[in-house]
Amino acid sequence: MNKPTIGLLLGAGLGVLDGCTAFFYPDTKGMMTGIIIGSTFKGLVAGLLIGFFARKVHNMAAGIAFGVLLSGLFALGVAMMQGNHYAAIIVPGSVVGLIVGFATQKYPHATA
């Protein structure tokens, strides 16, 4: 599995998880499908871009920083569209970027 694929799958998976947490916010009732699809798509695109970055730049710190920044920006965009829950959207979104950034730098292991 190559780095963009890892980023794509992990970003999408964590995106779904991220979206599902909206169930805990009563005011999002009725928008759940849109939130989950949007969150998954956001994770998917961010993961793919982080994966491509990891393919070009082989540096753990840079990969994680890029992941946090990119996912944070995506989350900021979503929060701005929604107009509230800024911290609840941006903080977890950035952590997802951190995980995807780490994973795409570390995996797949280099072969000799």
Place this chain on the structure above:
Amino acid sequence: MLELSDRNVAALRRVLEQPDSNGRYHPVREIARGGMGVVWEADDRELGRRVALKILPFGAASADWLCREARVLAGLEHPGIVPVHDAGLLADGRAFYAMKLVQGNRLDQAVAGLTRNQRLRIFQRICEPVEFAHSRGIIHRDLKPENVMVGEFGEVLVMDWGVAKLSSGGPETGIIGTPQYMAPEQAAGANDTVDQRSDVYGLGGILQFLLADQPSSRPLQAICKKAMAQDPRERYATAAAMSADVGKFLEGEPVSAYRENPFEVAWRWMARHRTLVLLFLGYVVMRALVLYFLGR
């Protein structure tokens, strides 16, 4: 008639067994003693270096074993096998051969304080010269911790090839090896059936020794069990195959000797990807905290 005490007899024997110091090699101290010979640290006066001299003890029936060992070693050029520099007869008529003096400890003394993984890496390095010897048609037949040296630079050397079996054959009778590490076919004296799998049995014994005081692990136990199977056909076919299985264990991969249950597969995966698992758990905790503090 003058009677000598045991102490005097022992002292006389020591003087008598000291190698002649008039030749090229000047003996410094006795390092080891076994049935096949006595090993001395000696000064090589010609080249100005320290060497190890293996000398046939007085009263030994034949110098054949020693000459044979020297020839076997000379034919095995490998970093894990001690190189022979010289061979011949001392001025007192005893056969000898000179080899590189290895500064270090025997495996059974060297592993104290080492972690399990460090021991397993040493084990893999024991397998390398054994596999090399097998590729040259030579079976060690006496693999045990006492016959492995760990040098001061971390080098691992397999010693004592005196009872090795050569593919070229030769008349051999009797039981050869050390009971604790001897394959059943060796113990039965069936020297014709002894092959590289007999050394795999000895390697299994060494691995068992290395893990004796370590936390138990089912895959490693299974590797030992497979290597020490009574039936040679059930053992690893080569030392390299056994080393590869140990390598898989070290890498956190499944070993061929052990079938894991799903729980063990999951546990091994999590241990192998510890950082990723911790990050994910961190994410879940962070999510819970965000929900608790910001979601109300």
